[in-house]
Amino acid sequence: MDSILLIRTLASIVRGATPLIFAGIGETITEKAGVINLSLDGTILLSAMVAFAVTYTTGSVILGFIAAMLVGALMALIVAFGSITLRQDQVAIGFVLTLLGAEMSSFLGNPFVRLKGPSVPHLPIPYLADIPIIGPIFFNHNLVVYLGYALIIFSWFYIFKTQPGLKLQGIGERPEAAFARGSNVNLMRYVYTALGGALVGFAGASYSLSIKLGWSHRHTAGNGWIALAIVIFGGWHPFRVAFGAYLFGSLKSLSSIFQRVAPGIPSQFFNGAPFALMIIVLLLVSSGWLDRLLIRLPVRLRRLVHDALLGAPPGGLGRVFVKE
Amino acid sequence: MKIEALDIRKYFGPVRANDGITLTVEPGSIHGLLGENGAGKTTLMKILTGFISADGGETRLDGRPVRFASPAESIRHGIGMLHQEPLDFPPLKVLDNLLLAFEDRLIPGRQQVRRVLEELCRRFNFSIDPDARVNTLTVGERQQLEILRLLALGAEVIILDEPTTGISAPQKVLLFATLRRLAKEEGKSVIFVSHKLEEVEELCDRVTVLRQGKVTGHIEAPFRAEQLVQLMFGQSLLRSDRSRVPLGEPALELQDVTVQTYRLTVSHMSLAVRAGEVIGLAGLEGSGQRLMLRACAGLQRPSSGRVRLQGDDFTRRSYRDFLAAGVAYLPAGRIEEGLIRGLTLTEHYVLTQRGHQPLFIDWVGAAEGMQHKIAEFNIRGQSGTPVEALSGGNQQRALLSLLPPVLKVLAMEHPTRGLDIESAMWVWEQLLERRKSGTAILFISADLDELMEHSDRIIVFSGGVMASPIDAAATSIEELGYLIGGVRDNS
Ligand SMILES: Nc1ncnc2c1ncn2[C@@H]1O[C@H](COP(=O)(O)OP(=O)(O)OP(=O)(O)O)[C@@H](O)[C@H]1O
Ligand SMILES: [Mg+2]
Numbered sequence: 001m002d003s004i005l006l007i008r009t010l011a012s013i014v015r016g017a018t019p020l021i022f023a024g025i026g027e028t029i030t031e032k033a034g035v036i037n038l039s040l041d042g043t044i045l046l047s048a049m050v051a052f053a054v055t056y057t058t059g060s061v062i063l064g065f066i067a068a069m070l071v072g073a074l075m076a077l078i079v080a081f082g083s084i085t086l087r088q089d090q091v092a093i094g095f096v097l098t099l100l101g102a103e104m105s106s107f108l109g110n111p112f113v114r115l116k117g118p119s120v121p122h123l124p125i126p127y128l129a130d131i132p133i134i135g136p137i138f139f140n141h142n143l144v145v146y147l148g149y150a151l152i153i154f155s156w157f158y159i160f161k162t163q164p165g166l167k168l169q170g171i172g173e174r175p176e177a178a179f180a181r182g183s184n185v186n187l188m189r190y191v192y193t194a195l196g197g198a199l200v201g202f203a204g205a206s207y208s209l210s211i212k213l214g215w216s217h218r219h220t221a222g223n224g225w226i227a228l229a230i231v232i233f234g235g236w237h238p239f240r241v242a243f244g245a246y247l248f249g250s251l252k253s254l255s256s257i258f259q260r261v262a263p264g265i266p267s268q269f270f271n272g273a274p275f276a277l278m279i280i281v282l283l284l285v286s287s288g289w290l291d292r293l294l295i296r297l298p299v300r301l302r303r304l305v306h307d308a309l310l311g312a313p314p315g316g317l318g319r320v321f322v323k324e
Numbered sequence: 325m326k327i328e329a330l331d332i333r334k335y336f337g338p339v340r341a342n343d344g345i346t347l348t349v350e351p352g353s354i355h356g357l358l359g360e361n362g363a364g365k366t367t368l369m370k371i372l373t374g375f376i377s378a379d380g381g382e383t384r385l386d387g388r389p390v391r392f393a394s395p396a397e398s399i400r401h402g403i404g405m406l407h408q409e410p411l412d413f414p415p416l417k418v419l420d421n422l423l424l425a426f427e428d429r430l431i432p433g434r435q436q437v438r439r440v441l442e443e444l445c446r447r448f449n450f451s452i453d454p455d456a457r458v459n460t461l462t463v464g465e466r467q468q469l470e471i472l473r474l475l476a477l478g479a480e481v482i483i484l485d486e487p488t489t490g491i492s493a494p495q496k497v498l499l500f501a502t503l504r505r506l507a508k509e510e511g512k513s514v515i516f517v518s519h520k521l522e523e524v525e526e527l528c529d530r531v532t533v534l535r536q537g538k539v540t541g542h543i544e545a546p547f548r549a550e551q552l553v554q555l556m557f558g559q560s561l562l563r564s565d566r567s568r569v570p571l572g573e574p575a576l577e578l579q580d581v582t583v584q585t586y587r588l589t590v591s592h593m594s595l596a597v598r599a600g601e602v603i604g605l606a607g608l609e610g611s612g613q614r615l616m617l618r619a620c621a622g623l624q625r626p627s628s629g630r631v632r633l634q635g636d637d638f639t640r641r642s643y644r645d646f647l648a649a650g651v652a653y654l655p656a657g658r659i660e661e662g663l664i665r666g667l668t669l670t671e672h673y674v675l676t677q678r679g680h681q682p683l684f685i686d687w688v689g690a691a692e693g694m695q696h697k698i699a700e701f702n703i704r705g706q707s708g709t710p711v712e713a714l715s716g717g718n719q720q721r722a723l724l725s726l727l728p729p730v731l732k733v734l735a736m737e738h739p740t741r742g743l744d745i746e747s748a749m750w751v752w753e754q755l756l757e758r759r760k761s762g763t764a765i766l767f768i769s770a771d772l773d774e775l776m777e778h779s780d781r782i783i784v785f786s787g788g789v790m791a792s793p794i795d796a797a798a799t800s801i802e803e804l805g806y807l808i809g810g811v812r813d814n815s
Contacts, residue, residue, distance in 0.1 A: 162430055163423070166416075173416065178413075180394075182396030295584050302587075
């Protein structure tokens, strides 16, 4: 493969990973607070549809994004209300919402199928885009992609370096202990669930308005589940979540390259391959395999590799906090 | 600060956890709160610190009535509590744990908090690495961190709920020195919750005894042990002498076993435990005794060597096979590993029935069976009680009651941690009774008295090295303390 093609492929991986980064980090924030929002697949479909519909009707891309974020936040609030206030099972609520979101997107989105609408304009960053290799890969995209970079860094900084971020970790890790230190656990859980949901909504909009333009039935189906897997793969850490998103993107474009190389093999095989590979990678990082691998490393490295590869879920994930 | 509790009442359904408790704690003193398992000690302390709200009664600080809606509010008034389990954030770093407690700025002043921590550590002779993750600390160190957090927040009243369970002997000495200093030199009020008489005798100026939710007495130091026991249990206790049982064939053998995890390697362990024998495993937490015990029960695969049960090679067999062969394992984390949060006692009973089971559960029979166990093991709770609502001591009783009747090997972590003396004596009676049917017992304990009293042989672990077993009859507590800590304890 010549270098121009390679750079173009890498650039498309970076761009294609953007929605997964938004959704993955959004869900990471939600889960850091101790709530599982399983509705991602449905939320992304519905918000992608709403974003396109709003933008198509009003002509404003910004309004499209705002509407999508509202949809995402609203879906998340249903999860929060059901689990925190009504104390029902988070997984069940999320699952039902997944189905509901998907069906509603098909039903309400019917008038907008395969229309051409406005999209996020291309915006190379001056100077940066001219750097050889790096420039075309990272800085020759649109604002949504750049916002993704900012989100990775900002969310990491917020979660691990600021006071509210520490409190966020606290309420998800051990709500009782956070409560003892003065956090309003359930209120904060509402806030972060809604915030995470809004980011998932943003992910939906970034599909229909930037990455996979327009709307069709089941336009983005499957990506919500991938985002959920990436959160686990990413060990609830924004950098690793981003890495997971890029990895999945790479697997996808690899499979499309192989498809060109080996046209004899049915295309379904290549379409499914990245998902299967993702499962294998997930198994590798989250099982006893890793422990066995670690034993073989020099003692000094073990701790480092362990911290880098194994992420534990927040201790209070999925557990309702009730004051006695 | 003087703290008064007046006629505190708290009911959990039919259980009167606190039934009109009145208590005054003077500043500059260490006040003991003594009581058997389920007496209502933790409940009272949680009420004083705003964790749960009382059904009746009043709390006063220096004569003024106060009412706390949350623990955060109580610490703002200067009352801080150390919980039975340290209430911290295990995966976070020490510094972050501390930052979480009291910084209200956007970007925390890490340097400043680090200085506060170092300063406090110096003052109390603690050594805590600010950058370590809390889950790598020992329970004793986590406790120290919690004390420092409360002090940093300006606590004037410090409540400790059974702080000595799970910490090492030197850590206990340090803890007691710290508490004395806080009370005597800094004028703080300390409430020390315990069911260990010796500790209360050693440390406290005054003690209040609770029994079944009521105060049975306030006593000033010096205390008479018999009197305290009488108040705690309503009767005096008789120590039964330990009977000898003839030892049988080897029930469990380790042959040059090496166990590895990424944190610790324990190598070349060889041991034969005979039927009816009791082996005590001693050592500072994390010295390898737990890995060894788990290897014995089939919960940890050895990377080399052989594990034999009754002469048969079980090295690569599954935990199920071990269970079927009559091995049982009692973990230390009762609610994490031992019991299932959210399930009732009866449901636990159903789960632990072995052998062929009908498809549909006989709930009436199960409830009866559990009721039987509840009576037999004197568990304070109903068959329909979810396990997390039991007091710590009663959870332990429940675990013991669920063990299968006939066992070849019983491996236990801290079998009487958190139990009051009466229960502990009773538990050991039950356990030692099992020797008669040929059960070999291995147990980990941090309590040297317990190790000395009940073991035939004791094995000391230190830093992943298993020493050769020593005869319990041929050693002394001092000797054992020396072997464990590497320092001779002069107290
Ligand atoms: N949340 C709860 N729901 C129901 N019952 C409870 C709850 N908390 C405590 N109890 C009951 O109240 C009684 C007192 O419990 P408490 O935890 O105060 O005992 P304790 O003196 O601390 O005992 P231990 O020494 O075993 O820790 C027990 O019978 C316990 O089962
Ligand atoms: Mg208690």
